[in-house]
Amino acid sequence: MHFHKKPFQRVIDVSSGDPHRTGMRPLSFARQVLAACLYPELLKDNSFPSDVRQRAQKLLGVCNGGSVGSYSASSCGIPQIQRSIAEFITRRDGGVASDPEDIIFSSGSQTTLMLVLHLMSSGQGPTQAGVLTPLPCPHTLPMLLDEAAIKLIPYQLLEEQGWALELEELQRALRAAKGHCEPRAIYISNPGNPTGHVQDLKTIEGVIRFAASEQLLLLVEEVYQDSVFGQEQKFLSYKKVLFDMGPKYSDKVEMVSFHSISNGILGECGLRGGYMEVINMDPLVKSFLMSMQAPYSPPVLPQLALEIMVNPPSPGDDSHEVYSQVLQRAEIISQNARRGCEFLNNIAGMSCQPVMGGVFLYPSLQLPVEFIQQAEVLGMQADVLYCQKLLEQEGVCLGPGSENGHDDKNFHIRLCVLAPPAVLEDVLQRLSSFHLRIQERHH
Amino acid sequence: MHFHKKPFQRVIDVSSGDPHRTGMRPLSFARQVLAACLYPELLKDNSFPSDVRQRAQKLLGVCNGGSVGSYSASSCGIPQIQRSIAEFITRRDGGVASDPEDIIFSSGSQTTLMLVLHLMSSGQGPTQAGVLTPLPCPHTLPMLLDEAAIKLIPYQLLEEQGWALELEELQRALRAAKGHCEPRAIYISNPGNPTGHVQDLKTIEGVIRFAASEQLLLLVEEVYQDSVFGQEQKFLSYKKVLFDMGPKYSDKVEMVSFHSISNGILGECGLRGGYMEVINMDPLVKSFLMSMQAPYSPPVLPQLALEIMVNPPSPGDDSHEVYSQVLQRAEIISQNARRGCEFLNNIAGMSCQPVMGGVFLYPSLQLPVEFIQQAEVLGMQADVLYCQKLLEQEGVCLGPGSENGHDDKNFHIRLCVLAPPAVLEDVLQRLSSFHLRIQERHH
Ligand SMILES: Cc1ncc(COP(=O)(O)O)c(C=O)c1O
Ligand SMILES: Cc1ncc(COP(=O)(O)O)c(C=O)c1O
Numbered sequence: 001m002h003f004h005k006k007p008f009q010r011v012i013d014v015s016s017g018d019p020h021r022t023g024m025r026p027l028s029f030a031r032q033v034l035a036a037c038l039y040p041e042l043l044k045d046n047s048f049p050s051d052v053r054q055r056a057q058k059l060l061g062v063c064n065g066g067s068v069g070s071y072s073a074s075s076c077g078i079p080q081i082q083r084s085i086a087e088f089i090t091r092r093d094g095g096v097a098s099d100p101e102d103i104i105f106s107s108g109s110q111t112t113l114m115l116v117l118h119l120m121s122s123g124q125g126p127t128q129a130g131v132l133t134p135l136p137c138p139h140t141l142p143m144l145l146d147e148a149a150i151k152l153i154p155y156q157l158l159e160e161q162g163w164a165l166e167l168e169e170l171q172r173a174l175r176a177a178k179g180h181c182e183p184r185a186i187y188i189s190n191p192g193n194p195t196g197h198v199q200d201l202k203t204i205e206g207v208i209r210f211a212a213s214e215q216l217l218l219l220v221e222e223v224y225q226d227s228v229f230g231q232e233q234k235f236l237s238y239k240k241v242l243f244d245m246g247p248k249y250s251d252k253v254e255m256v257s258f259h260s261i262s263n264g265i266l267g268e269c270g271l272r273g274g275y276m277e278v279i280n281m282d283p284l285v286k287s288f289l290m291s292m293q294a295p296y297s298p299p300v301l302p303q304l305a306l307e308i309m310v311n312p313p314s315p316g317d318d319s320h321e322v323y324s325q326v327l328q329r330a331e332i333i334s335q336n337a338r339r340g341c342e343f344l345n346n347i348a349g350m351s352c353q354p355v356m357g358g359v360f361l362y363p364s365l366q367l368p369v370e371f372i373q374q375a376e377v378l379g380m381q382a383d384v385l386y387c388q389k390l391l392e393q394e395g396v397c398l399g400p401g402s403e404n405g406h407d408d409k410n411f412h413i414r415l416c417v418l419a420p421p422a423v424l425e426d427v428l429q430r431l432s433s434f435h436l437r438i439q440e441r442h443h
Numbered sequence: 444m445h446f447h448k449k450p451f452q453r454v455i456d457v458s459s460g461d462p463h464r465t466g467m468r469p470l471s472f473a474r475q476v477l478a479a480c481l482y483p484e485l486l487k488d489n490s491f492p493s494d495v496r497q498r499a500q501k502l503l504g505v506c507n508g509g510s511v512g513s514y515s516a517s518s519c520g521i522p523q524i525q526r527s528i529a530e531f532i533t534r535r536d537g538g539v540a541s542d543p544e545d546i547i548f549s550s551g552s553q554t555t556l557m558l559v560l561h562l563m564s565s566g567q568g569p570t571q572a573g574v575l576t577p578l579p580c581p582h583t584l585p586m587l588l589d590e591a592a593i594k595l596i597p598y599q600l601l602e603e604q605g606w607a608l609e610l611e612e613l614q615r616a617l618r619a620a621k622g623h624c625e626p627r628a629i630y631i632s633n634p635g636n637p638t639g640h641v642q643d644l645k646t647i648e649g650v651i652r653f654a655a656s657e658q659l660l661l662l663v664e665e666v667y668q669d670s671v672f673g674q675e676q677k678f679l680s681y682k683k684v685l686f687d688m689g690p691k692y693s694d695k696v697e698m699v700s701f702h703s704i705s706n707g708i709l710g711e712c713g714l715r716g717g718y719m720e721v722i723n724m725d726p727l728v729k730s731f732l733m734s735m736q737a738p739y740s741p742p743v744l745p746q747l748a749l750e751i752m753v754n755p756p757s758p759g760d761d762s763h764e765v766y767s768q769v770l771q772r773a774e775i776i777s778q779n780a781r782r783g784c785e786f787l788n789n790i791a792g793m794s795c796q797p798v799m800g801g802v803f804l805y806p807s808l809q810l811p812v813e814f815i816q817q818a819e820v821l822g823m824q825a826d827v828l829y830c831q832k833l834l835e836q837e838g839v840c841l842g843p844g845s846e847n848g849h850d851d852k853n854f855h856i857r858l859c860v861l862a863p864p865a866v867l868e869d870v871l872q873r874l875s876s877f878h879l880r881i882q883e884r885h886h
Contacts (some may be wrong), residue, residue, distance in 0.1 A: 016514075018507070018508075018514050019512075020507075020508050020510035021507045021508035021510070021513040022508065022511035026510065026512050027482075028482075029836045031481050031482040032482055034481050034482075035478040035479075035485065036478075036483045038474050038477050038478045038481065039471075039474045039475055039477075039478035041471075042478065042485075063465045064461070064713075065463050065464035065465065065466065066460075067463035067464070067469065067713070068713045068714070069462075069463035069469050069709075069710060069711045069712060069713045069714065070463045070464040070712055070713050071459075071461050071464070071712045071713060072713065077632050094766075107550065107742065108740070139555065147734065161823070215597035266512075268511060268515055269512060269514045269516060269740070270506065270507075270510070270511045270512045270513050270515065270740075270742065270743035270744070271511070271512065271743070271744065272740070272741070272742035272743075274843070291590065295714070297551070297713075297715070298715070299714060299742065299745070300548065300713035300714070300715075301712065301713070301714065301744060302742070330756060342658050343568035383521045
């Protein structure tokens with residue numbers, strides 16, 4: 001048998017946000033606390049810092065029988081943790097109240113989103129439920145909509161304006177959908193996946209007014225809320241803006257906001273945990289969501305991880321070192337994003353909008369006509385062929401923009417920057433030499 | 444404000460199988476391995492036994508990026524763990540092959556059962572889907588069926604024969620259902636929850652023949668398969684019997700078998716993990732189940748716990764002490780069951796069938812006529828009133844048989860014996876003094 005020798009040592013997959021996979025270190029505070037909750041003998045000596053021990057004791061105290069091995073107290077989860085999350089939201093939103101009963105535990109934001117979509121799903125042809133969906137959108141979304149038999153109603157984000165959302169485009173998209181399906185909801189990803197755009201107050205207000213006047217449910221993905229790093233940029237939650245707009249809106253607009261331990265400060269994708277805050281939702285729908293989401297008893301450890309996410313170590317805490325890990329993570333993402341963006345913009349035929357938040361870069365790609373034709377001959381999208389060849393030749397796995405709902409004339413690639421800087425550097429170098437080869441070959 | 448002083452210090456809840464809640468110690472091997480997987484720094488010194496360290500290394504090796512924080516390799520779970528489970532089943536069944544692709548990870552057996560029921564649900568009135576259900580049945584089942592809008596078709600187990608299943612009764616139940624609903628499946632709990640009965644070969648063969656001739660899906664709850672302790676009693680899986688019956692059956696009968704880390708050797712209810720083995724299932728249904736069960740990525744830690752459950756420490760291993768915990772647990776359940784059964788049979792007006800497996804005792808209860816009348820006046824089932832008063836007066840929470848689907852003339856109570864012996868003793872003493880009080884008061 002004959003093996004082709006590959007010109008690379010190992011495959012690096014930065015096509016999705018799975019930071020530990022590329023070697024980002026987990027937050028040691030979180031892992032120590034969870035390990036101690038699993039094996040409380042670890043609390044008996046001083047091997048863990050005192051704030052770790054205190055937190056573990058506190059978290060064990062909210063578990064039935066003081067053990068992570070018992071079922072949660074209620075099918076909605078552990079009440080004290082719902083409360084911690086509500087308090088976190090209230091702090092984040094400068095005092096806007098959050099009701100613990102509106103917090104529903106979720107086994108990851110994608111799982112929950114799918115449930116909501118399944119609930120919304122109905123009809124066929126002109127009566128089929130539809131969701132206004134940004135293009136580009138998170139690469140998992142088209143598949144989710146498809147599985148739930150919901151029509152994707154595209155609205156274009158403006159690339160030249162850093163992927164901003166334009167309100168007229170929402171109107172246009174809605175008009176275009178009329179007669180083809182029944183628009184039920186509008187999906188927002190903010191900070192944007194994969195765009196890196198962070199919405200401003202005016203935009204959010206506009207979207208909320210639009211949702212109100214068209215009676216659309218707002219599905220707001222805010223899983224990158226703690227990854228905002230553009231200059232003078234800060235995260236504004238849809239909830240805060242909604243409540244600042246007064247009861248005319250805050251009593252009426254139905255909204256679900258998603259957050260997740262996969263994408264927050266923890267990056268714990270494998271634990272599967274998140275929550276949604278549901279606002280103005282029909283009580284029947286809400287109770288159905290709860291019962292489907294975690295029938296009988298949600299898993300305990302991801303709930304404990306959520307508590308850590310919403311109450312991370314702070315500067316005053318014992319494990320200074322740990323708080324510095326939190327800062328370091330923020331610094332790594334922001335530096336990686338800047339570095340990556342600059343690098344890509346220096347490659348001929350690539351162009352990347354400035355990134356204000358999130359964890360992805362999403363540069364556009366100019367491809368030689370011959371390359372595009374070659375893809376056509378193979379019956380493939382050119383961006384898919386590009387990513388496939390990149391993987392074969394350089395061992396780098398990026399996501400093709402067509403997964404993000406982009407059409408086949410406008411090529412993009414997606415890469416996650418939540419990776420150790422050296423890994424990102426490696427990705428960029430391999431990408432650039434591959435890209436140059438493609439360009440030269442077809443010259 | 445005035446507080447009634449309660450005559451007890453703390454409430455003991457033995458109404459369901461949640462062993463850590465009543466103070467059963469978790470298997471330290473499992474907890475150490477999981478803690479080390481979460482915080483691999485723990486592997487650097489010798490604080491954990493060497494087999495713990497080896498297992499943790501091995502399990503980290505099957506995680507993407509060597510971290511429990513990364514998404515699972517596939518949406519069906521971690522392939523190596525599916526394989527471990529299939530190997531375990533093959534060993535258990537004396538060589539009957541198990542296909543790793545038939546193993547679907549589940550976030551607990553109840554969650555998965557609900558999905559299967561939802562899938563099966565259809566129709567109304569005479570076309571409503573129905574499931575043949577033992578009486579008594581697991582206390583969670585009537586609620587699940589109800590939520591899935593599936594008709595419960597009762598078949599009676601024979602109390603006087605230790606709650607054995609009688610094949611003629613299945614026939615009768617099926618005939619009685621004709622015209623009222625569409626029987627689709629038969630549910631089996633073996634070892635029986637709450638009966639403690641363990642089915643013999645002849646019964647299992649009979650049920651399989653019945654399912655085959657009536658084209659019913661077999662839903663087999665085998666979560667107590669490692670809790671069998673009656674004399675000369677051993678656990679026979681439906682899968683093994685099915686395959687021993689030859690291709691006429693094994694190529695045809697649709698079956699789903701459930702297992703769970705909540706009830707197995709680990710008793711880890713809070714982690715939420717289990718699996719189902721699906722046999723002869725329509726590929727479309729199977730792939731739908733997989734996608735609904737763990738969309739995108741099942742949680743990693745419960746999968747690792749499953750691996751430990753199917754490969755527990757063995758006598759030859761380093762942590763002898765740990766293996767002795769495994770034996771000790773088996774000994775505790777069996778002694779508790781024997782002790783409890785004897786004790787209850789010595790209480791006037793109680794009668795408990797000998798228990799061969801599982802974790803529950805399910806004695807029948809003779810109640811004074813006046814007590815039953817009192818319950819009627821209050822609009823309650825007498826067994827519910829009994830359990831409520833027991834909780835108020837003695838701080839002991841048992842389950843009323845009416846939750847297990849028993850009708851209101853035939854009273855039973857349910858108690859879990861998977862508890863530390865001293866706790867069980869306490870429960871029995873409080874129960875007996877309460878029971879005597881009730882009997883005397885109404886004399
Ligand atoms: C848009 C989006 N949101 C959230 C997530 C995280 O999902 P979860 O919370 O289910 O891990 C992902 C993961 O790929 C994603 O693509
Ligand atoms: C009949 C039955 N099976 C299994 C379980 C365990 O369920 P799970 O595996 O979802 O924790 C229970 C828990 O109460 C039960 O009553």
